[in-house]
Amino acid sequence: MRYLNIGARHPRVGVFDFTDCEGCQLQLANKEETLVAFLQAVEVVNFREIATDASDDYEIAFVEGAISRSDEVERLKKIRERAGVLVALGSCACFGGVNRMKNAFDLDEANAEVYGGTPKETLPVRSVKEVVPVDLEIPGCPVSKDEVERIVRHLVLEVPFSFHAYPVCVECKQRFTTCLMERGQLCLGLITRAGCEAPCPAGGLGCWGCRGPAEAPNYEEFFALAKERGFGEAEINERLGFFGGFEGIKVGEAR
Numbered sequence: 465m466r467y468l469n470i471g472a473r474h475p476r477v478g479v480f481d482f483t484d485c486e487g488c489q490l491q492l493a494n495k496e497e498t499l500v501a502f503l504q505a506v507e508v509v510n511f512r513e514i515a516t517d518a519s520d521d522y523e524i525a526f527v528e529g530a531i532s533r534s535d536e537v538e539r540l541k542k543i544r545e546r547a548g549v550l551v552a553l554g555s556c557a558c559f560g561g562v563n564r565m566k567n568a569f570d571l572d573e574a575n576a577e578v579y580g581g582t583p584k585e586t587l588p589v590r591s592v593k594e595v596v597p598v599d600l601e602i603p604g605c606p607v608s609k610d611e612v613e614r615i616v617r618h619l620v621l622e623v624p625f626s627f628h629a630y631p632v633c634v635e636c637k638q639r640f641t642t643c644l645m646e647r648g649q650l651c652l653g654l655i656t657r658a659g660c661e662a663p664c665p666a667g668g669l670g671c672w673g674c675r676g677p678a679e680a681p682n683y684e685e686f687f688a689l690a691k692e693r694g695f696g697e698a699e700i701n702e703r704l705g706f707f708g709g710f711e712g713i714k715v716g717e718a719r
């Protein structure tokens with residue numbers, strides 16, 4: 465990458481996955497129009513999804529996935545020791561993601577139900593920051609490749625990055641999407657951090673909050689608006705609990 469004809473350094477990068485679907489890594493690998501520029505900006509030394517060579521000599525580690533087994537805890541700690549900068553990539557890594565719903569069940573019972581007489585080790589799901597210190601979190605299920613590219617540029621040039629403080633609603637207005645709440649759907653865009661460019665409402669689906677809370681979300685006003693439109697507490701709480709980003713937030717409970 466060159467800017468004003470000044471060559472930037474190319475940090476060595478590793479990309480690692482834990483309990484997840486690997487969809488965020490795929491986002492990095494599948495946007496072909498910018499893949500060459502991305503690979504010129506960094507030196508990828510460990511990225512199982514796209515390369516067979518694997519080195520432990522990396523400066524920046526992108527960690528995708530939630531942590532749900534003891535071997536994952538040990539592996540993550542080793543990655544943390546080696547990496548100068550550790551970035552949590554995607555909602556699984558940032559919040560536990562959809563995996564976090566597992567924590568609402570008795571794990572022994574669930575294990576027996578799924579695996580019968582051959583139970584598998586499974587711990588309550590944790591986000592990456594609940595296990596090791598994290599330098600930067602990039603939320604999204606999956607992450608937005610455009611946003612990741614912007615953040616990589618900041619990391620390469622060592623310039624701090626700030627996320628939007630405002631909610632997804634603002635991005636709906638920017639792209640002239642009719643409000644889904646006005647069309648009778650429940651939508652978490654009022655309280656969810658922007659940055660995805662609101663693809664779900666634009667496609668006719670209310671936001672499920674995969675990017676977690678915006679800065680200073682007005683929960684009481686959101687709950688009042690949702691109830692006014694006939695949505696019940698169970699439905700609102702189910703939506704809030706889906707990606708793990710609103711952990712501890714429930715309608716009808718004091719904050």
Ligand code: SF4
Binds near residue numbers: 488489553556557606
């Ligand atoms: S955040 Fe979503 S897309 Fe990314 S790994 Fe988790 S489930 Fe997959």
Ligand code: SF4
Binds near residue numbers: 656660661665673675
């Ligand atoms: S609109 Fe909501 S659910 Fe859809 S990508 Fe954005 S934050 Fe995630």
